[in-house]
Amino acid sequence: MEQMTDNETNKGDLFKDSNGATLQQSSEPEEEPRRSQRTRKLTERAQELHDTKSKKLQDRFTNTYDKWKVMAKQAKRVINGTPSSDVVQELMSKISCASADVKHSYEELRKCVLPGNEIRRRVDTCDAVSEIILKNASTYLHNKGDHDDQTKDVVWPESGSVFLSSVSNTTSKGSRSLNSASSSSMKSKQSSLSSIRRQEAAAELAATQAALKVLQKIESEQQELENLEEEDRRKMALQEEENVARKKALEEKRRQIERLQTVKKLSAAKARLQVYEQEASSDEEVAELLHNQAVERRRSSGAKRSSYEHTPQAASATALAEAIAESINVSRLPVPEPSVFTGDPLRYKDWKMSFQTLIGRKNIPVNERVYYLRKYVGGSARKAIESYFLLGTDAAYDSAWVILEERFGSSFVIAKAFKDKLASWPKIGPRDSVELRDFSDFLRGCQAAMSQIKSLEVLNTCDENQKLLTKLPDWLVASWNRKVIELEEICNNFPTFSQFVEFITREAKIACSPDKLA
Known part of the structure; x- marks a missing residue:
């Protein structure tokens, strides 16, 4: 019985397919799929x-x-x-x-x-x-x-x-x-029409979305622009406050300078008053001395003495009075002294001549000459010869002058200084007549130095003349161009630097005439 039951159970696990084939049905549970066969789920x-x-x-x-x-x-x-x-x-x-x-x-x-x-x-x-x-x-x-x-x-x-x-x-x-589409059915036409409408709706939606994105971007850009403008306004306000504070400081400095100028004038007036008082006392002494001399002369003429004994005394008294008067007149003049040389090659020759005239040629000890040399130099010139001040000998004094001559007195250095100043000269405006006159004065100085410094002859070239024209106003450049054409037609050569200086001097004189300035 138990064997039959097992056979029936085994038979129950079998079934036939549609073709009559017998298949065995598994009663075991299905296995889980492998990891590689699972459906991937994204995070x-x-x-x-x-x-x-x-x-x-x-x-x-x-x-x-x-x-x-x-x-x-x-x-x-x-x-x-x-x-x-x-x-x-x-x-x-x-x-x-x-x-x-x-x-x-x-x-x-x-x-x-x-x-x-x-x-x-x-x-x-x-x-x-x-x-x-x-x-x-x-x-x-x-x-x-x-x-x-x-x-x-x-x-x-x-x-x-x-x-x-x-x-x-x-x-x-x-x-x-x-004609070719007449054979299509009404259904295809309707579907085509609905497709067209769907496409138009999709296109309108895409256009609206694109316009919305653009509007959002415009709003962000406008907000950024407003922020930048606000920041710019704050900076401008701060800058205006700084400018106001700077102007107040400048005004205070100007008032202080004016007060110092007033004190200076007051001190000068006091000094002049003191000098006048001294001169008055000196004049009284001279008048008294001359009066005593006249009285002495009358006494000597009334007395019956020999002229041989009294003539030398009268002559000596007269000479003494004249010497005292001359010394008083000389003392009234201000004491001349050289300026302080700070290293400008354009001022070296003038300073050297004044120093040699007033100090260098005096018969004074070498220590005093070194002292005065140290007193009347400054800036880069003082740094160049500062080591020689410690010696105080004739050799050190002469070596200091050699250094100054090489550093600031050579023709090449002076010519370079002239050209550098011309290159750095600011451009003159159309109505800056005073600046034009200053420029013409400096050009005349270059012209005067050209006779002694051959390196400045390069200013006669056309290239250097073009550089000088960049400093002039346009109306004056046009006038000079017409002048150049006239001179070239006459002598077939480019005008010299002297002719250019003469032209600029005349135009500056015309521009600074009283009727023009008025």
Whole structure:
């Protein structure tokens, strides 16, 4: 009995398939799938990145398709307008490239996500319409020789909304398209119309979204602009406050200088008053001395003495009085002294002459000459000879003068100083007559130095003259150009530096005349 039960159980596990084959049904539970066979589930971050990538690819496909659609409409208008062969061939190339771009965008989108029915329909439309355009273009090129019937075999079937904007350009061709499409059913027309409406709605939605993005970007840019303007206003306010504080400090400094000038004048007046008092006392002493001399003369003339004994005494008294008067007159003059030389090569010759005249040629000890030399030099000149002040010998004094002569008195250094000052001279404005006169004075100084410094003869060249013209106002440059033409016509040579200086001096004199200044 137990054996039969086991047999029946085994038989119960068997069943027949549709072909009569006996199959064994397993009563064991199904095993879980392997890890490699499980359905992969993305994380939230990965899903977000995947959605972003798919959205970008869909937008790219939409943009590529829209560009192709615009180009397709343009191709229809161009082919219907009897263009040249080169234009048609270029158009065929552009259509092929645009269609390839649409397919490539579709392939990239399909690798990331399964495209929808609308995207697949657009790809099919792109392939079909591109083939029709290329075919019609080839037909047009084949019929190019027949000027009357170039477009007789060109047929434009209705394909969604691709050629919707070009219906008005196809009159006779549209009739053939309607004849070829008359066999289609009403259902296909309705589906085509609904597809057109869906495309128009999608296009309007895309345009609205694009406009919204642009508006958001404009708002952000406007906000950034407002922030920058606000920051600029704050900076301007701070700068104005600094300018006001600086102006107040300058005004205070000017008032202080004015007070010092007043104190200086007061001190000078006191000093003059003291000198006048001393001179008055000296005049009284001289008058008293002369009066005593006259009294002595009268006494000597009244007495009966020999003229041999009294004549030398009178002569000595007169000489003494004249010497005292001359010394008093000399003491009234200010004491001359040289200026302080700070290292300007243009002032070296003048300073050297004044120092040698007032101090160097005096019969004074060498220590005093070194002292005065140290007193009347400063700046870079003092630094150049400062080490010789410690010695106080004749050799050190002579060596210091050798250094000054090499550093500031050579003709090359002086010529370079003249040229550097001309190069750094600021440009003169059209109405700056005083600045023009200062410039002419300096040019005359260059002209005077040119006779002793041969390096300055380079100012006679045309290139150096052009550099000097950059410092002059435009009206004066034009006048000089006319003067140059006149002189070249007379002597066939470019004017010299002396002629240029003479011209500038005359123009400065005219510009600074009283009637001009008034």
